[in-house]
Amino acid sequence: MVGGSMGVAELEHGGRLQQARARFPGAPEPFIDLSTGINPVPWPVPALPPAAWARLPEPGEEQALRQAAAKAYGVADAAMIAAAPGTQLLIQLLPRLFPQREISILGPTYAEHAACWRAAGSLVREVENASALDDAAAVVVCNPNNPDGRWHSPAMLQALADRCAARGGLLVVDEAFADLEEEQTGCSGLLPHPGLLLLRSFGKSYGLAGLRLGFALAAPERVAAIRAALGPWAVSGPAIAIGVAALDDAAWRRAASVRLAQDAVQLDALLSAAGLRVLGGTRLFRLVQGNGPAWFDRLGQAGILVRCFSHRPSWLRFGMPGNAAAWARLEAALG
Numbered sequence: 001m002v003g004g005s006m007g008v009a010e011l012e013h014g015g016r017l018q019q020a021r022a023r024f025p026g027a028p029e030p031f032i033d034l035s036t037g038i039n040p041v042p043w044p045v046p047a048l049p050p051a052a053w054a055r056l057p058e059p060g061e062e063q064a065l066r067q068a069a070a071k072a073y074g075v076a077d078a079a080m081i082a083a084a085p086g087t088q089l090l091i092q093l094l095p096r097l098f099p100q101r102e103i104s105i106l107g108p109t110y111a112e113h114a115a116c117w118r119a120a121g122s123l124v125r126e127v128e129n130a131s132a133l134d135d136a137a138a139v140v141v142c143n144p145n146n147p148d149g150r151w152h153s154p155a156m157l158q159a160l161a162d163r164c165a166a167r168g169g170l171l172v173v174d175e176a177f178a179d180l181e182e183e184q185t186g187c188s189g190l191l192p193h194p195g196l197l198l199l200r201s202f203g204k205s206y207g208l209a210g211l212r213l214g215f216a217l218a219a220p221e222r223v224a225a226i227r228a229a230l231g232p233w234a235v236s237g238p239a240i241a242i243g244v245a246a247l248d249d250a251a252w253r254r255a256a257s258v259r260l261a262q263d264a265v266q267l268d269a270l271l272s273a274a275g276l277r278v279l280g281g282t283r284l285f286r287l288v289q290g291n292g293p294a295w296f297d298r299l300g301q302a303g304i305l306v307r308c309f310s311h312r313p314s315w316l317r318f319g320m321p322g323n324a325a326a327w328a329r330l331e332a333a334l335g
Contacts, residue, residue: 016035016305017031017305023300024301027301027302028302028303030303031305032305032321032326033305034305034306034307034318034319034321035317036209036319037317038204038207038209038319039204039206039207039256039320040207040319040320040321041207041256041322042207043206043207043208043246043249043252045208048242049241052237052240053238055237056237057233057236061240061244062235063078064240065240065244065247066078066081067081068244068247068248069083069200069243071248072247073200073215073217074186074189075188075217079224080191080217080220080223082215082217082223083213083214083235083240084216084235085212085234085236086212086213086214087174087199087200087201088214089230090199090214091112091113091116092119094116094172094216095116095117095120095121095122096120097225097229098170098197099120100138100169100170101123102122102125102136102137102138103122103124103138103140104124104136105117105124105125105126105139105141106128106130106139106140106142107128108126108148108311109142109146110176113140113172113174114126117140136163136164137164137168138169138171139160139170139172140171140172140174141157142177144177144178147281147307147309147315147317149177149280149281149287151181154185154187154190157173158193161190161195161196164195165194170195170197171195172197172198172199173198173199174198174199175187175199177205177285179201180205180282180284181257182254182257192219192220193219194219196218196219197216197217197218197222199215199216199217200214200215202247204284205284206246208246211239211242212236212239213235213239213242257283260283261283264281264283267320267321268286270330270331271288271318271334275290276316277289277290281317283320285318285319285320286318287315287317287318288315289314289315290314290316291314292308292309292314292316293308293313298333302329302332302333304330304333306319307319
């Protein structure tokens with residue numbers, strides 16, 4: 001699709017439990033959804049004050065959310081933070097706000113990036129090797145990458161952002177899965193940078209995807225343009241209240257990272273024992289190679305949904321089981 005007036009075609013995504021139940025009508029319930037990279041043990045949401053639901057958020061409340069995000073993500077000034085109802089909206093908005101004639105996307109990766117830039121009229125070049133980005137003026141990189149967990153150092157990305165800025169372009173780094181990868185370092189310390197824009201997902205790390213909350217991190221002038229495009233009250237009162245409290249909860253974030261790191265080791269062992277080759281991943285998902293269609297059907301019949309890829313039929317992505325019962329059912333299905 002080309003042209004800013006055209007929409008983005010619906011792409012494959014995880015989490016389609018209604019489709020799974022229709023495809024596997026005899027599967028046992030409850031269906032276990034391992035098709036997404038969402039923390040299966042969410043941050044414990046407290047009771048919210050009635051005002052969070054009953055009135056529009058005050059500007060000071062939205063400012064408190066941006067300050068909490070700045071602190072959590074290591075950004076010096078909340079003027080470099082824009083809050084949005086999910087990073088997907090930001091992915092669709094960026095090509096309209098910062099148009100590029102041509103953009104290179106390091107893949108295979110989250111397909112919405114390419115789809116949204118194409119829908120806005122950009123010539124999209126999808127490459128699989130970072131060395132192919134040397135001559136690009138505009139680039140999208142997911143770090144760590146979805147679905148294989150590939151990671152690029154801040155030094156490499158700073159050099160890439162410098163080259164993009166020198167050519168009048170932009171480097172978009174999608175850090176949707178970076179929050180819990182504590183041994184790694186994101187790129188927030190490079191801001192403000194004229195050629196760099198970061199995306200951070202709240203719902204994946206905190207297990208609250210239905211809340212719809214995400215952030216763009218960039219130089220103040222870019223953030224101002226994003227906030228102006230989103231307009232007032234872009235984020236709901238409940239999302240602000242929950243976001244501020246959760247982002248301030250560094251102890252919960254550290255504990256979740258440790259737990260999920262242990263879960264990743266356990267899941268890798270289960271998958272390897274079943275004859276699947278672990279290709280990589282993050283603390284929130286693992287990517288394997290094997291007879292993808294056969295395993296997808298076998299697990300689906302057992303009431304377990306995993307993520308398959310039409311462009312890589314041998315790949316499957318597994319999210320983390322959230323409790324002992326889910327682990328037991330997965331182990332039995334893989335056995």
